Amino acid sequence: MTTFVPRVFSGVQPTGNLHLGNYLGAIVRFVEMQSTHDCIYCVVDMHAITIWQDPAELARATREVTAAFLAAGIDPKAHIVFNQSQVHVHAELAWVFNCVARMGWLSRMTQFKEKAGKDRENASVGLFAYPNLMAADILAYLATHVPVGEDQKQHLELARDIATKFNHDFSATIASNGFGEEFFPITEPLITGPATRIMSLRDGTKKMSKSDPSEYSRIALTDDADAIALKFRKARTDPEPLPSEVDGLKGRAEADNLVGIFAALADQSKAQVLSDFGGSQFSVFKPALADLAVARMAPIASEMRRLLADPGHIDSVLTDGADRARAIAEKTMDGVKDVIGFIRKK
Template identity: 55%
Template structure:
């Protein structure tokens, strides 16, 4: 009997996960557990590639863990990256395999560093190799990611192939990006041209998984729109990014399509639509918010769940990393 493919994915604990994180990743992660062997990771080592404070990182890691558990991630499948040494060990091996030319082509470093790249840490530059280590140290062959992360999966396979070639083995298996066919691209509630982000200075731009019903309703009510009524077809939203964003959110949360949403609301103004959207979001997110709050009342339990996950992860990652280190010539 063929064993199910192993799935790995991670999220940075840089703040409370938002609606975009839930629609783009967390909801899908929960569903994958029924059909795959899954490992999910809070990548705190990646979180320190940008400016951080220790107290905020500790708090964000606990809060993110509680949100993920409340979103349906099962205990034993979730752990903190830094608690499993294989990530750092494999990361160093790959730092010595990846070529500078490959890293120079990575677009996310350019986006994050901007014009001040000389003032950023070497970690921000080299982190794609650590991302490859995160995946390959777990033996995963499927990685659920957004389309904007496809380049990282390509680099992971380049590193794996070079390692295999240099060591004269077929050790690492090819990795496949698991991109949902209709992945929701959730934009800011204040600017339909920008992705919803934890780092946006405006708290009104995003809906957090811990927001109360009143906060969700208020943010949707204040979300930027335009004075025109909703059209009958998606083509009518082509030049209306904020309207398109809200319709897309409704469709994604309701497991429907923009066509169906517009069929129900065509010709109506945003007053009725926003109320319906807020009610839908509250119905879906209120249980997650309540469970997150409950979990955070017992931080010791959350820490114990993360330790359990790390122990389980080490039974997978340590043998793989031990073997990789042996292949490069490290004495054991």
């Protein structure tokens, strides 16, 4: 019978220039979950190449994401940190899922529509099918939970659909091979807290993004104290003072974003922040926010720089993690082959 260990899987694409949104929306949650789950954290370099990547930059960015994981407090000995391309099962299981998932399911994926834009005929097959690879990432480890933001919920729903269809289509051989009623778990979402969407410092209606041409739109994880202070000082706001109640933030996207960032960095609610700063001008609030951000982020930036100066150490962490991940994933893949009728070496 398949035993599902409470296990979290999550991945971050190595596309460079990690920022405060990546940290507060994902990495800080990864650190917290180490105390409650068996955690597998992956730098998903295979996902990154769904659009063209400069090879040298891809390698650099893979190490940068790994450095961010470690600097933030992820323990690569107690848990697993690796890069996706070192474990062949991700690609192998993704092909099986290409044959389980339906074209209609993938056609409804809103992220493909957004990324491909009007020129869909020129989009790579990988960009269209990558939700199947994401399902393989999760299910290769029989992960029971995945932390997701709003933009990834649809892909997790697809992974659940694939697992359900696989379990149904092969129910007879799943049972006859001793796996019980289900081979794959129906993975549950872990919806992260109120600061999951950190918006641009230049436009509070747009998500903070590494692709924004303005450096002043985001706080990079490697920014020093002076850069952090300058970017918050230049952050767009409105002329009104901060409200005393959360309802007063409605229709004030930039104010809402800055209060949300402060709340996330201070581990407080927006209401608590406004109880302290309600009625204050941004000329008072912004320096306080910058000081808080520097206190929280500067040690991480310093540790990232130290780690990145020793790429051999980062590579050894990834290799060790990949060896341990491979042992789990290959066992899953052996079971898949038995269930679907592939003859394998035993």
